[in-house]
């Protein structure tokens with residue numbers, strides 16, 4: 001693959017994650033064209049960062065060397081990539097499409113193949129690090145697809161990625177993100193149980209957190225979510241709706257590869273309970289709410 005010089009980029013989906021990620025690209029001096037389904041978000045992004053707003057995904061990518069999307073689930077990605085005004089119909093030959101949404105490995109492989117037949121490259125590149133990681137440009141990016149396309153795209157993704165890692169062929173990024181979510185699910189539930197136990201024991205939670213964070217119980221979740229769990233603050237971060245979607249993707253994949261996920265399956269049900277209580281947009285650490293009753 002010839003070396004691509006990347007100057008013009010498109011970004012589709014200016015949500016909690018996409019908005020700051022696209023902002024890093026604009027700050028890096030790239031010419032950015034954005035598309036967002038809700039027009040007001042695209043307008044305010046352009047007001048803040050400059051660049052251009054397009055009326056459709058297809059129009060956004062028409063001149064781009066590289067295009068990005070960060071939308072919700074498989075159906076949303078299918079809409080913005082393959083819908084009637086979708087991006088794939090507008091991609092230039094030899095260009096690169098990078099999807100940062102968390103979706104199934106199946107759709108990642110399907111879009112890779114469709115892109116290949118249409119003459120451009122597709123990388124599945126889900127992220128970890130949450131809203132603050134996106135804002136600070138400190139995401140972990142897990143990439144699947146062709147190594148050469150990855151090498152051409154790596155430096156651009158590094159504008160918002162602290163680590164940008166190629167894990168293998170199409171779907172490997174999404175499979176790695178599933179590993180990440182499986183590792184988090186049980187951990188968040190265990191942390192909620194631990195904090196609930198600490199409170200019910202009459203201990204000073206802040207001092208407990210301080211001491212156990214230095215030992216074997218230490219984790220990102222403990223450092224960033226334990227104190228807010230105890231305070232009952234869940235109006236930030238990574239939504240319950242997204243976490244449940246992600247765990248359902250993991251459980252589907254595990255049915256195919258035979259991996260046992262007993263704890264993940266249980267925690268997925270707890271997130272379902274939170275959704276029934278209309279807590280779908282709360283942070284995924286709100287598992288604590290189910291214990292506090």
Ligand code: NAP
Nearest residue numbers: 013014015016017037038071072076101102130131238242
């Ligand atoms: P979000 O704030 O809800 O934003 C979703 C974006 O996708 C919005 O721009 C939305 O447009 C757009 N969208 C959704 N469905 C669409 C459709 N059918 N057609 C066109 N546009 C559509 O979500 P987010 O938190 O940024 O998350 C985006 C992705 O990153 C998800 O896959 C999520 O699992 C993953 N992720 C999120 C986090 C996190 O901490 N938030 C961390 C890691 C990974 P509108 O503005 O019109 O609704």
